[in-house]
Amino acid sequence: MKENKCRLMVIDDESIVCKRLKQIMEKSGYEVAVFIDGTRAIEELSKKSYDVIVTDLRMDGMDGMKILESAKEINPESKVIMLTGFADMETVREAFRKGVFDVISKPVEIDTIKQAIARAEKEILQPTY
Amino acid sequence: MIKLFELFSKKKSEVDVKLPLRVVFNRFRQVLDSNNRALEIMADMGDKLGGNYIFDINYIKKSYSEFADTVFQSIYNLNTLSQNKYLYLHRIFERINNQVNRILQDKTPLDLNDAVIFYKDISWEMTDEVGGKNAGLAELGNSLNLNVPDGFAITTNAFREFIEYNHIDEKIGELKKRYAKAAICSRKENILPYDDCPDGSFFPEVQKIIDNGKLPDHLEVSLRKALDRLRNNNGKTCFLAVRSSAEREDLEFSFAGQFESVLNVPAEMTTLMDAYKKVLASLYSPEATAYLKRITMEDNPVMAMSVGCVKMVDSMASGVMYTMDPNDIDNDVVIINSNWGLGTTVVEGTVDADRYVVEKNEPYAIRERKIGKKEIMAVTDRDGGIRNVPVPENDRARQCLSDEQIKTLTLQAVLIEHYVKKPQDIEWAFDKSGKLYILQSRPLKISNKSKYTQKDISSRLQNYSVIMEKQGIIARRGIGAGKVFVLDRMESLKDFSQGSVLVAKHDCSQFIKIMPKAAAIITDIGTPTSHMANIAREFQVPTIVNTGIGTKTLRNGQEITVDADDNKIYAGIVKELLQYNITEDINLSDEKEFRILKKILRYMTPLNLIDPLLDNFTPEGCRSFHDIIRFIHEKGIAELVDIDRYKEILQDNIAVKLDAAVPAAIFIIDIGGGLKSKGNNGNGNGNGTAKSASVSASVSTPLSASIDEITSIPFKAIVGGMVHPGAWHLRGGAVGITDFMPNASKTHGFPNMCYPGKNVAVVSREYVNLILRFGYHFNMVDCYCSENIRDNHVYFRFVGSTSGGMKRSRRVELLAAILRELNMRINTKDNLLVARTDNISRSEMETLLNYLGRLTAYTRHLDTLPDDDRTVRHYARNFLEGKYNLA
Structure with a gap:
């Protein structure tokens, strides 16, 4: 068992996504904070550091792209995984330009998101660059 | 039989003749395309209920919208194909689509809009309509066949109508204002006077407002009808228990004991109405209001109240049981508390009840037994209502349940917890004849959660x-x-x-x-x-x-x-996992998105149109989208196999004749990859699904095709069975003269025999729809067979001739016996047999299809099924052993 699994933040204005990801990732041993409001999530990020941030792309107010920018600005080492129900190529490209770790379309199979998070975690522990 | 003819000899009206076959053919494929797509989306949505995906409401909306568009397209395509024979399908579509859209907009679908729903018609996901308590209890009765009292729910819709009709919200609003003013005068600005109700006068005024309310006429009619039905089932003088079942009660919030229950209410309209209003009013009690505000953290939480009206159980002994020890989840026990009479004394804790702690596993040993000093008990009054009376001296220190009854209770507790997947707090009663009733079951609050935090679960699991x-x-x-x-x-x-x-x-x-x-x-x-x-x-x-x-x-x-x-x-x-699971906060089926998806699927997936030859196989008979899709499939095929155009089909190279040792002319229409096309490299046209094949592939096909030239997986397997040695069994048995046709084909050793008819196979690489008429029997096989198990299905239909009296049912019986041996699901009605199987592998499918091929040959001589006493079973066994002789 790895000591101190990384700290995870989930942001989605659909509460069911937060609720289920929290449950699933906690069972795998992660510490998980969830936010349905992007602005509050950013506030939290400036107070406490998170390793992996899973955020929905399209949300009212603070959307996923802004969260990506702020998260990278606050902590360039953090990994951001973006969830989206409607991925157009342009947005995906923009997200990668801004340093997103992965973009995953919803609905997502639980194994897929778990693996993405595990890959992000691995990269934090042993950076490939 | 008449219907059968209708299917084929469809009015050769203006319609068919005008369209070039190639156009018909292309349109047919469009029908299949849209239908397949709709089925795919439907399967995908059903899959999501398994909890293996994370999805949100947007997924449901998006998928449904695509699904509805596709079904619409299918209807449109069928109408282009059939030249508008089925326009009425659009109306059916709109009807179902409206219901689903109401669900997506958080409204009650119109068919659940009733004021009253009987327990028999209630299922788990109907909590929005009937509240958690009614839904849970009805589910246990309907799915587990537990004994729950007969009854009905007055829905949340009825509640909303009642509130609106009587302007209750406005009236309570005014009342609050009046009280607020009074509070300001008495300088209690910070206290909301109707919450803590300093002089206790607020709530009685609310009760008065509700008590003065009247039911809108149509609600009263529904309620009266329901009451009559309940009385007819349970005796004119029966009594009711009238209980709250608020919208979110027992789901996210427990509200234990916050709302009113009125017991032993005479089953009369006036008494029921009084009780109903009393229960409604309790929604506005200061305690309930404060509780709701505290847990929802909303200023004006809104909740609708459904009310359960069930037959009162006049009990000998009753009480409460927990399916788990709420203070020690390591303790694998059921805890039972009981008293004489009705359960109220136990629920309210006004008696020193008996208490049993029983092990949850065989032999269900009673680990602890505490006999209370039971001084009072609640009993029903003859004229309605209940009262507490002293327990007769002799019974006070006597155990009020036998050990056998304790075991019965424990078994039910285990069964219920197992079914609900969460620990439960159950109210039960044994009536005076000793019959056990379950009166309520709701989630048990576990005070000490799993001692394993989520974090160390994953490390503990490594020990297993x-x-x-x-x-x-x-x-x-x-x-x-x-x-x-x-x-x-x-x-x-x-x-x-x-x-x-x-x-x-x-x-x-x-x-x-x-x-x-x-x-x-x-x-x-x-x-x-x-x-x-x-x-x-x-x-x-x-x-x-x-x-x-x-x-x-x-x-x-x-x-x-x-x-x-x-x-x-x-x-x-792995105890850790089980405990973690049971104390976990999320129960998928309680989540709103899951409930909505489940509700929507009820309008999508059920298949009611089982067979085209039954009376309900009409557009009007379609009750779900699946029915519509099924109907379209059938009618699409029917358009294509229209017999009178075979000459045209052959000339146009759209169909070829099967060249095999069968005594019938079978036309094959290849819709993609079903036949080797000469001049091609022999692989049909590649992926060959009905979807992607192109018409041009058939241009170079010859006028006839041998078995070797069939590349349709399922069709080849069937033909393989049809030519099975002996399957046609031409000697022996008295073959009726009607079986033969004068101008017979003389190939393959079937002199002077050829069945008339409309024998058509529509094939693609993975698909066949085969229609055969031998004599007066009619066979149909519709099959998809590929490497992908989840797509595989086979549907076999046999319609026997109407002649032959007794033989008729025996014929169907015999086929049923054979098909059952082949693990198919069977439905029979008179002369009709329908058999189905799905989700089996390609190789199993091929074996099955081979048998079906033999069987289609075999059905030919079912006219000659001997009238001796040999059993159907005997012939069935013979068939499976390859002995096809019936003589």
Whole structure:
């Protein structure tokens, strides 16, 4: 068992996504904070550091792209995984330009998101660059 | 028979003749395309109920919208094909579409809009309509066949109408204002006077407002009808228990004891109305209001109240039981509290009740037994209402349940907890004849959660050995543990015991029989979209399908824990996982998105139009989208196989004749990859699904095709059976003269015999729809057969001739016996037999189709089924052993 699994933040204005990801990732041993409001999530990020941030792309107010920018600005080492129900190529490209770790379309199979998070975690522990 | 002719000799009106066949053909393929797409989306949505995906409401909306568009397109395509024969389908579509859209907009679908719904018609996901308590109790009655009192729910819709009709909200609003002013005058600005109700006068005024309310006329009519029905079933002088079942009660919030129940109400309109209003008013009680505000953190929380009206059980003894020790979840026990008479004394804690702590496993030993000093008991009054009376001296220190009754209760507690998948707090009663009733079941609040935090669960799990990992696909998430039950033959299913893990070779919808008892299900071969997987989701049974090695790896009787969250199977019982699971906050089926999806699927997936020859096979008979799709498929095929155009078809190279040793002319229409085309490299046209094939492929096909030239997987298998040596069995038996046609084909050794007819096979690489008429019998096979198990299905239909009196039913009986041996699901009606199978592998499918091919040949001489006393079973066995002679 790895000591101190990384700290995870989930942001989605659909509460069911937060609720289920929290449950699933906690069972795998992660510490998980969830936010349905992007602005509050950013506030939290400036107070406490998170390793992996899973955020929905399209949300009212603070959307996923802004969260990506702020998260990278606050902590360039953090990994951001973006969830989206409607991925157009342009947005995906923009997200990668801004340093997103992965973009995953919803609905997502639980194994897929778990693996993405595990890959992000691995990269934090042993950076490939 | 008349219907059968209608199917084929469709009015050769203006319609058909005008369209060039090639156009008809292309339109037919468009019908198939849209239909297939609709089925795919439907399967995809059903799959999501298994909990293996994270989705939100947007997914449901998006998928449904695409689905509805596709079905619409299918209807449109069928009408282009048939030249507008089925325009009425659009109206049916709109009707169903409206219902679903109402659900998506958080409104009650119109068919659930009734003021009253009987328990028999209530299921789990109807909590928005009938509240958590009614839904939960009705579900236990309907799914587990537990004995729950007969009754009905007055819905939340009725409540809303009542409130609106009587302007209750406005009136209470004014009342609040008046009280607020008074509070300001008395300088209590910070206190909301109607919450803490300083002089206690606020709530009685609310009660008065509600008491003065009247039911809108149509609600009163519905309620009166329901009451009459209940009285007819239970005697004119029956009494009712009228109980709250608020919208979110017992779901997210427990509201234990916050709302009113009125017991032993005479089943009369006036008394019922009084009780109903009393229960409604309790929604506005200061306690309930304060509670609701506190937990929702909303200023003006809105909640609708449904009310349950069930037959009052005049009980000998009753009480409450917990399916788990709420203070010590390590303790594997059921806790039972009981008293003489009605359960109120136990629920309210006004008596020193008997208490039993019973072990949850065989032999259900009573670990603790405390006999209370039971001084009072509640009893029913003859004229209605209940009262407390002293317990007769002799009974006070006497145990009010027999040990046998304690065991009965424990077994039910285990059954219910198992079914609901969460610990329960259950109210029960034994009536004076000793019959047990379940009166209520709701989630038990566990005060001390799992002592294992989520974090260290994953580390503790490392102490258990994993038997299987990441084998197969999760069809329903969850955790289940128990003894392995390897199913060797279907007949052993009846030996399946409560709480075992079913391990089987294949998915099979017959497992529905044991679903409520199963801790988990594992199959070697199967798919998350099978009927069985759907049922497993319905029953919330953790299920892993298509593991490949389940039956080989797991041993009968071995204890295992199935983690269908992480797709792992552990040796032994992993207590940590089970506890974690049971105390977890999320119960998928309570989540709003899951409820909405489930509700919507009820308008999508059920298939009511089983057979085209039955009376309901009309646009009007379509009650779900699946029905519409099925109808379109059937009518699309019917358009294509219109017999009178075969000359044209042949000339146009659209059809070819089957060149094989069968005494009938069978026309083959290839819609893609079903036949080797000469001049091509022999692979048909590649992927060959009905979807992607192109018409041009058939241009170079010859006028006839031999078996070797068939590349349609299912058709080849059927023809293989049809030419099976002896299957036609031409000697022996008295063959009726009507079987023969004068201008017979003289090929393949069938001199002077050729069945008249409309024998057509529509084929693609993976598909066949074969229609055969021999004599007066009519066979149809519709089959999809590919490498992908989840798409595979076969549907076989036989319609016997109407002549022949007694023979008729025996003929169908015989076929049924054979097909049952082949593991098909059978429906028969008079002269009609329908058999189905799905989700089996390609090779199994080919074997089955070969038998079906032999059977189509065999049905020919069913006219000559001897009238001796040899049993149907005998002939069935003969057939399967390759003896086709009936003489």
